[in-house]
Amino acid sequence: MTDAPLRVGLAGLGTVGVGTLRLLRENADLIAARAGRPVVPVAVAARDRARDRGVPLDGLAWFDDAVALARDPGVDVLVEVIGGADGIARAAVEAALAARKPVVTANKAMLALHGAELAAAAEDARAPLAFEAAVAGGIPAIKALREGLAANRITRVAGILNGTCNYILTTMRDSGRAFADVLAEAQAHGYAEADPAFDIDGVDAAHKLAILAALAFGRPVDFASVHVEGIRHVSALDIAFARELALVIRLVGVAERHDGGISARVHPVMVPAASPLAHVDGVFNAVLVEGDHVGRVMLEGRGAGAGPTASAVVADLIDIARGRHTPPFGMAAQHLSAEPAVPIARRVGPAYLRLMVVDRPGVIADVSAVLRDHVVSLESMIQRGRAPGEIVPVVLTTHPCEEAALAAALARIAKLGSVVEPPTMIRIETL
Amino acid sequence: MTDAPLRVGLAGLGTVGVGTLRLLRENADLIAARAGRPVVPVAVAARDRARDRGVPLDGLAWFDDAVALARDPGVDVLVEVIGGADGIARAAVEAALAARKPVVTANKAMLALHGAELAAAAEDARAPLAFEAAVAGGIPAIKALREGLAANRITRVAGILNGTCNYILTTMRDSGRAFADVLAEAQAHGYAEADPAFDIDGVDAAHKLAILAALAFGRPVDFASVHVEGIRHVSALDIAFARELALVIRLVGVAERHDGGISARVHPVMVPAASPLAHVDGVFNAVLVEGDHVGRVMLEGRGAGAGPTASAVVADLIDIARGRHTPPFGMAAQHLSAEPAVPIARRVGPAYLRLMVVDRPGVIADVSAVLRDHVVSLESMIQRGRAPGEIVPVVLTTHPCEEAALAAALARIAKLGSVVEPPTMIRIETL
Numbered sequence: 001m002t003d004a005p006l007r008v009g010l011a012g013l014g015t016v017g018v019g020t021l022r023l024l025r026e027n028a029d030l031i032a033a034r035a036g037r038p039v040v041p042v043a044v045a046a047r048d049r050a051r052d053r054g055v056p057l058d059g060l061a062w063f064d065d066a067v068a069l070a071r072d073p074g075v076d077v078l079v080e081v082i083g084g085a086d087g088i089a090r091a092a093v094e095a096a097l098a099a100r101k102p103v104v105t106a107n108k109a110m111l112a113l114h115g116a117e118l119a120a121a122a123e124d125a126r127a128p129l130a131f132e133a134a135v136a137g138g139i140p141a142i143k144a145l146r147e148g149l150a151a152n153r154i155t156r157v158a159g160i161l162n163g164t165c166n167y168i169l170t171t172m173r174d175s176g177r178a179f180a181d182v183l184a185e186a187q188a189h190g191y192a193e194a195d196p197a198f199d200i201d202g203v204d205a206a207h208k209l210a211i212l213a214a215l216a217f218g219r220p221v222d223f224a225s226v227h228v229e230g231i232r233h234v235s236a237l238d239i240a241f242a243r244e245l246a247l248v249i250r251l252v253g254v255a256e257r258h259d260g261g262i263s264a265r266v267h268p269v270m271v272p273a274a275s276p277l278a279h280v281d282g283v284f285n286a287v288l289v290e291g292d293h294v295g296r297v298m299l300e301g302r303g304a305g306a307g308p309t310a311s312a313v314v315a316d317l318i319d320i321a322r323g324r325h326t327p328p329f330g331m332a333a334q335h336l337s338a339e340p341a342v343p344i345a346r347r348v349g350p351a352y353l354r355l356m357v358v359d360r361p362g363v364i365a366d367v368s369a370v371l372r373d374h375v376v377s378l379e380s381m382i383q384r385g386r387a388p389g390e391i392v393p394v395v396l397t398t399h400p401c402e403e404a405a406l407a408a409a410l411a412r413i414a415k416l417g418s419v420v421e422p423p424t425m426i427r428i429e430t431l
Numbered sequence: 432m433t434d435a436p437l438r439v440g441l442a443g444l445g446t447v448g449v450g451t452l453r454l455l456r457e458n459a460d461l462i463a464a465r466a467g468r469p470v471v472p473v474a475v476a477a478r479d480r481a482r483d484r485g486v487p488l489d490g491l492a493w494f495d496d497a498v499a500l501a502r503d504p505g506v507d508v509l510v511e512v513i514g515g516a517d518g519i520a521r522a523a524v525e526a527a528l529a530a531r532k533p534v535v536t537a538n539k540a541m542l543a544l545h546g547a548e549l550a551a552a553a554e555d556a557r558a559p560l561a562f563e564a565a566v567a568g569g570i571p572a573i574k575a576l577r578e579g580l581a582a583n584r585i586t587r588v589a590g591i592l593n594g595t596c597n598y599i600l601t602t603m604r605d606s607g608r609a610f611a612d613v614l615a616e617a618q619a620h621g622y623a624e625a626d627p628a629f630d631i632d633g634v635d636a637a638h639k640l641a642i643l644a645a646l647a648f649g650r651p652v653d654f655a656s657v658h659v660e661g662i663r664h665v666s667a668l669d670i671a672f673a674r675e676l677a678l679v680i681r682l683v684g685v686a687e688r689h690d691g692g693i694s695a696r697v698h699p700v701m702v703p704a705a706s707p708l709a710h711v712d713g714v715f716n717a718v719l720v721e722g723d724h725v726g727r728v729m730l731e732g733r734g735a736g737a738g739p740t741a742s743a744v745v746a747d748l749i750d751i752a753r754g755r756h757t758p759p760f761g762m763a764a765q766h767l768s769a770e771p772a773v774p775i776a777r778r779v780g781p782a783y784l785r786l787m788v789v790d791r792p793g794v795i796a797d798v799s800a801v802l803r804d805h806v807v808s809l810e811s812m813i814q815r816g817r818a819p820g821e822i823v824p825v826v827l828t829t830h831p832c833e834e835a836a837l838a839a840a841l842a843r844i845a846k847l848g849s850v851v852e853p854p855t856m857i858r859i860e861t862l
């Protein structure tokens with residue numbers, strides 16, 4: 001193995017890019033010892049050369065074009081931290097792989113949408129394509145699934161994969177405040193973007209889940225089959241009722257092996273207060289893996305931010321410097337099997353239902369009759385206080401039932417004369 | 432890279448050896464895909480050939496002598512799961528390394544006591560020495576520290592490293608029963624050995640901590656400098672008082688960077704009920720790592736048992752089959768630095784004290800005066816009920832204080848006329 005320095009070209013000088021540059025410099029000696037040779041940033045690409053980013057860029061070659069950086073013969077490895085599924089990020093990654101150069105990327109959207117093609121390109125080029133930073137920030141979840149737990153047939157991978165949503169849900173629970181209010185505060189603190197849709201509608205978590213599912217189940221990334229719901233409809237009322245039921249609301253991604261395929265879904269869930277996921281608070285992320293021999297393993301840590309993400313980027317660089325090479329999704333493309341996607345309609349599990357009803361005799365009887373018709377069995381019912389003629393919440397929890405049956409029942413319940421709002425349904429999971 | 436099968440020689444057919452054989456067979460196809468080539472058990476060594484171990488041994492070469500197995504030209508890699516710091520286990524590992532063969536071992540005692548010499552031998556032989564299974568069973572903690580978090584300067588590594596102790600402490604808390612009673616039950620269930628000293632006196636956890644500290648801080652394994660206390664003196668009374676103080680008792684190993692060195696210690700601690708370590712129950716293990724860029728990462732899972740340990744052994748075999756090579760302690764021996772060991776006397780932190788005193792006026796005043804003389808400041812005091820002339824517990828918690836000062840104060844308190852038992856001291860940590 002060579003002990004020549006590994007020359008890093010950094011495409012993107014946002015938070016993660018600057019954090020990577022800082023880390024490579026601050027811990028240069030330690031990183032060289034762990035990598036077996038120096039890992040040295042030599043070039044950067046970004047749009048605005050004049051902008052002050054708080055780190056000196058002296059001694060680094062400047063590229064306006066990330067593709068030119070990727071192709072530069074002075075660059076041994078491309079670090080892509082521009083972001084965006086397509087455009088310049090993807091072009092730079094493809095250019096590096098075409099030049100048979102290793103790539104490290106934090107780009108979950110690109111991997112979720114184009115991971116299979118990029119992995120094939122990396123395999124053809126015999127160049128590593130590493131993406132520890134794309135999922136769960138500083139938590140070494142990719143390495144754990146791809147290497148540490150590689151001996152296991154994975155039955156389930158689940159996680160809290162979006163720190164913004166977890167911060168909002170945690171704060172709603174702790175403060176009793178409403179979603180919109182807490183979102184605005186998260187935006188003020190920088191925990192949520194000005195346009196928060198990507199996070200709060202579950203898309204970001206779904207990108208990460210698609211990547212984890214590919215690694216866990218040895219199949220090409222399949223973002224299109226991930227069922228995605230966000231947290232906009234979670235109300236302070238639901239959080240209060242959850243507490244009464246000893247449940248905690250989290251936005252969770254779950255991918256599971258079923259007879260005949262793999263399901264993958266991102267949506268709010270209620271987990272028991274004793275669940276390990278219930279203790280993952282604020283901006284923390286967690287990844288839970290269940291394997292046939294290892295049992296359940298959980299990893300928890302910071303899922304975003306300059307330091308944690310840079311930690312993951314540089315871990316990948318150290319692997320590359322050491323010549324530790326693994327196919328992007330843990331096995332050669334020929335071994336990946338495109339198992340069928342199981343739709344969420346086939347989920348079987350309990351659920352929480354909240355109905356806003358006019359408080360008058362017979363409402364519960366009507367609702368119960370519809371559920372019975374669809375073979376959905378009730379586990380508990382809460383209707384606090386009496387307010388004849390007024391609108392009150394009725395909360396029901398079901399025994400495990402078929403998602404499709406429950407959806408059909410809810411469609412009918414929504415049409416009952418006493419039910420004045422579309423019913424709220426949040427799945428209960430014993431993760 | 433070759434795609435010839437990796438031929439495994441398995442030394443030891445106890446729980447872990449049999450579990451490894453089972454796993455290699457059950458998941459052979461998956462393992463071959465992840466390893467890039469078949470990983471095939473070809474030979475075993477154990478003492479009693481006639482014993483029924485519940486797995487067929489047909490087709491495996493049998494060796495009575497593990498050293499002969501290690502040297503056999505038909506064996507590419509030695510898996511040592513015999514155990515014991517010296518004797519046949521160490522001889523077999525040395526024989527394999529001398530023959531330039533990779534070694535996978537689950538032997539924490541051997542690594543804790545001879546890890547530095549064995550790592551040097553592996554480096555000389557340019558052969559991997561892998562030991563994921565030696566610490567925290569199925570949790571990929573070694574890989575996380577050595578690779579996944581390799582970019583970070585680690586400030587602290589801590590963990591619940593012994594499932595037997597954690598099971599006993601969890602059961603004591605849940606049931607209110609006494610230590611001896613719960614230990615006997617754990618022995619009946621197979622969670623504790625007939626001779627439990629190794630576990631309950633903290634030695635096993637200390638072996639694992641010594642290995643983690645070497646990886647975290649890049650220094651040769653130094654078991655001799657680990658401070659070790661077990662859980663025999665933890666009483667049901669202490670657990671009840673801990674609950675009252677919103678604290679939970681765990682046997683924890685902590686290794687920390689200080690100005691001027693590294694401290695490593697295993698002892699019972701009280702952690703806040705909200706600490707992630709407080710939620711690690713029963714036979715589960717957890718490893719908590721704090722790095723300068725990644726922040727805090729926690730890994731949790733099963734720390735023992737055939738399946739989890741075999742999962743770790745086979746992960747190492749897959750690394751070896753793929754040619755993923757890392758120096759045993761994450762960096763070449765020349766980069767390991769023997770930073771001084773900081774003794775526990777230099778710990779600064781709060782503590783819980785329980786005194787059994789004769790209930791009469793002036794006792795608290797006497798105790799307080801001694802603590803004041805040693806600059807130990809009180810944070811809280813509990814003396815429930817009154818029973819003049821009888822023996823009652825008095826519980827004190829201190830503000831952060833010097834271990835040495837506290838020890839001196841306790842020595843004097845033990846001699847007070849009203850104090851009828853040696854004081855109990857349990858350190859409080861905000862892990």
